[in-house]
Amino acid sequence: EVQLVESGGSLVQPGGSLRLSCEASGFTFSSHSINWVRQAPGKGLEWVSYISANGNIMFYGDSVKGRFTISRDNAKNSVYLQMNSLRAEDTAVYYCARVNNIAIDFWGQGTLVTVSS
Amino acid sequence: DIQMTQSPSFLSASVGDRVTITCRASQNIINHLNWYQHQPGKAPRLLIYVASGLQSGVPSRFSGSGSGTDFTLTITNLQPEDFATYSCQQGYTTPWTFGQGTKVEIK
Numbered sequence: 447e448v449q450l451v452e453s454g455g456s457l458v459q460p461g462g463s464l465r466l467s468c469e470a471s472g473f474t475f476s477s478h479s480i481n482w483v484r485q486a487p488g489k490g491l492e493w494v495s496y497i498s499a500n501g502n503i504m505f506y507g508d509s510v511k512g513r514f515t516i517s518r519d520n521a522k523n524s525v526y527l528q529m530n531s532l533r534a535e536d537t538a539v540y541y542c543a544r545v546n547n548i549a550i551d552f553w554g555q556g557t558l559v560t561v562s563s
Numbered sequence: 564d565i566q567m568t569q570s571p572s573f574l575s576a577s578v579g580d581r582v583t584i585t586c587r588a589s590q591n592i593i594n595h596l597n598w599y600q601h602q603p604g605k606a607p608r609l610l611i612y613v614a615s616g617l618q619s620g621v622p623s624r625f626s627g628s629g630s631g632t633d634f635t636l637t638i639t640n641l642q643p644e645d646f647a648t649y650s651c652q653q654g655y656t657t658p659w660t661f662g663q664g665t666k667v668e669i670k
Contacts, residue, residue, distance in 0.1 A: 450606075481659070491599075491607070491650055491661040505657045508564075541607065548613065548654025549597040553606040 448472040448552045450542045455557030458532055466527040466557060468542030476500070476520040479545035482527050483553075484538035492538075496545070497525060509535075532561045565589050565653050569662035575670040582638045584665045586651035591631050595655035598627055598636045602647045610649075611636060641667075 454466040468480070482494040495516040496505040504516050515528040525542060539556040566589035576582050586596065594614040601607035609618045611627035614634055624639045638645055646669050651662040 490663040491601075491652070493652075493657075493659040493661070496657065496659075507658050543607075546612075548595050549609055550599070550607075550652070551609050551612075551618065553608070555604075555606050 448544065450544065450552060450554035452540060452542045452554045452557035455540060455559045457560045457562065459563050460533060460561055462532050462561070463528070463530045464532065464559060466529065466540055466542075466559070468525045468527075468554060470523045470525070470542075470544070473544070475523040480518065480525045481543045481545055481550060482516065482525075483541045483543050483550070484536075484559075485541070485556075486535070486538040489538075494540070495527060529559070532559075534561050537561045564658055565592065565655065565660050567651055567653055567660050567662040569649075569651060569665050572663060572665060574665060574667050576641055576667060577670045578641055578643060580641045582641055582645075582667060584636045584649055584667075586629075586634045586636070586662050588632045588634075588653055588655075592653045592655035594630050595653055596627075596629065596634045597652045597654060598625075599650045599652065600645075600647045601650065607650075638667075643669075 449471045452468050479498050481496050497516045501518045513531045518525045541556045542554040543550040544552040568587045596614045598611040599607045610625050615627045626637045628635050648664045648666045650664045
């Protein structure tokens with residue numbers, strides 16, 4: 447069974463940093479690209495970042511470019527999202543999601559990040 | 564960025580109804596369009612990929628159609644477990660973008 451389990455979400459002050467983790471199981475992790483997608487309260491889904499299967503290619507949404515960094519450790523079946531200079535508008539549930547061609551075929555349950563003083 | 568616009572934003576329906584949700588892209592995305600279902604506290608679920616492909620395990624009452632800029636998700640014989648929010652997503656180019664979502668509620 448494919449599983450993606452996010453962790454690391456918490457309450458953080460504006461300007462602070464947080465590192466999210468996503469541990470995968472049930473599939474050949476090193477063969478799949480991974481996305482981070484978020485959903486702010488009352489808003490739609492927003493794609494945040496992408497990392498290729500081998501970790502050589504990364505993309506970021508404009509709203510997080512320069513502040514967030516995606517990485518992965520295929521030996522640990524894990525993907526990470528380092529979030530710096532956090533803003534109130536980064537408050538959201540963050541989902542780790544497996545890419546299959548042009549779709550996201552499996553999602554984690556999400557981890558909540560709240561940016562507030 | 565490609566903008567994805569869904570309509571309606573909110574839909575009230577009864578069990579057994581046929582429901583249609585539309586998604587319009589701001590430019591031609593060929594058939595690079597996917598549909599997702601999400602419910603509070605649950606992981607989102609892929610329903611339809613590349614406009615009309617039914618994801619494994621998804622009931623056949625879900626179907627998708629369209630190409631270019633206009634796409635449709637149809638749910639026939641709406642079931643209690645189908646009351647949820649539905650979102651489209653284009654995978655034609657980065658940044659991948661989603662529609663704002665359509666919430667289907669019980670009438």
